[in-house]
Amino acid sequence: MTITNPVSFEDQGLRFVGRELYEAFFAGYTAKQWGVEPKELPASILARLPVRFNEDDSYFNHPYQAIPKYGYTPIVEAILNHASIKVRLNTRFDPNSHAVFGEFDHVVWTGPIDAYFNFEFGRLGYRTLDFVPEVDEGDYQGHPVVNYCDVDVPYTRITEHKHFAPWESHERTVVYREFSRLCGETDTPYYPIRLVKEKQQLLNYVQKARGAKGVTFIGRLGTYRYLDMDVTIHEALLASKSMLECIASKMQLPCFSVDPMV
Numbered sequence: 001m002t003i004t005n006p007v008s009f010e011d012q013g014l015r016f017v018g019r020e021l022y023e024a025f026f027a028g029y030t031a032k033q034w035g036v037e038p039k040e041l042p043a044s045i046l047a048r049l050p051v052r053f054n055e056d057d058s059y060f061n062h063p064y065q066a067i068p069k070y071g072y073t074p075i076v077e078a079i080l081n082h083a084s085i086k087v088r089l090n091t092r093f094d095p096n097s098h099a100v101f102g103e104f105d106h107v108v109w110t111g112p113i114d115a116y117f118n119f120e121f122g123r124l125g126y127r128t129l130d131f132v133p134e135v136d137e138g139d140y141q142g143h144p145v146v147n148y149c150d151v152d153v154p155y156t157r158i159t160e161h162k163h164f165a166p167w168e169s170h171e172r173t174v175v176y177r178e179f180s181r182l183c184g185e186t187d188t189p190y191y192p193i194r195l196v197k198e199k200q201q202l203l204n205y206v207q208k209a210r211g212a213k214g215v216t217f218i219g220r221l222g223t224y225r226y227l228d229m230d231v232t233i234h235e236a237l238l239a240s241k242s243m244l245e246c247i248a249s250k251m252q253l254p255c256f257s258v259d260p261m262v
């Protein structure tokens with residue numbers, strides 16, 4: 001039977017690859033990653049992952065894919081090395097503190113949108129990860145990332161970082177195992193859950209944000225969406241452009257540059 005209009009993650013997986021490959025690659029991994037059965041997840045989570053039946057082992061379908069030769073650090077350093085940018089490390093910005101807020105004409109908020117409003121409508125759900133490091137000699141797995149799809153293996157994947165930079169040579173190796181679980185109040189939020197309950201809560205925060213002054217919400221936590229890095233950077237550039245246009249035409253800066261509900 002062909003599934004023409006997939007609603008759940010499971011529908012989408014079966015439509016993409018059929019039952020046998022779906023069970024082998026998606027079902028167990030997804031149950032571990034999200035902590036719910038794939039039937040309860042929206043099709044959109046899987047729809048953003050490329051599935052292909054050739055030898056191309058790139059992660060995405062984009063025509064150009066690369067990571068910076070010297071890593072991201074020099075890029076970020078070059079951005080921050082600007083006379084108008086002052087960096088304050090290890091400093092939590094508290095939007096509920098008027099003293100802190102009063103220092104700035106406008107805030108671009110990349111933290112969690114619910115934290116900005118002091119969790120007024122409850123905490124938005126996230127998955128977090130525990131990263132467990134291990135140092136070994138030589139080569140551990142021969143690839144940057146290997147996924148473990150069986151439910152009886154407690155971790156979801158192992159990343160061996162030196163394979164991201166095959167032009168470098170290292171005798172030893174560092175690997176990280178990732179264990180997924182529900183995000184607690186003191187954990188780092190990683191993946192927005194965005195099921196029905198969270199979507200309703202998000203709507204409350206978005207409506208509140210639309211009425212707020214002096215703040216623009218952007219990024220993964222600010223808009224409560226799973227975003228890849230290229231999309232995040234693209235959206236940040238679009239947001240900067242629209243903010244500069246607003247400043248030039250003396251208009252109020254937008255609270256969002258994309259619709260977080262989409």
Ligand SMILES: Cc1cc2nc3c(=O)[nH]c(=O)nc-3n(C[C@H](O)[C@H](O)[C@H](O)COP(=O)(O)OP(=O)(O)OC[C@H]3O[C@@H](n4cnc5c(N)ncnc54)[C@H](O)[C@@H]3O)c2cc1C
Pocket residue numbers: 091092093094110111112129190191218219220221227228229230232
């Ligand atoms: C485990 C994992 C693996 C990923 N792998 C990939 C990948 O392979 N490829 C890819 O393209 N994308 C990947 N991503 C996605 C990528 O990390 C995100 O797209 C990107 O980090 C989003 O950038 P951002 O600036 O919106 O949010 P973040 O990078 O989360 O930055 C938000 C920052 O705001 C800070 N902050 C929050 N609240 C406050 C506060 N009150 N005061 C001060 N600072 C605050 C946070 O500490 C954080 O540094 C991955 C994400 C995760 C979680």
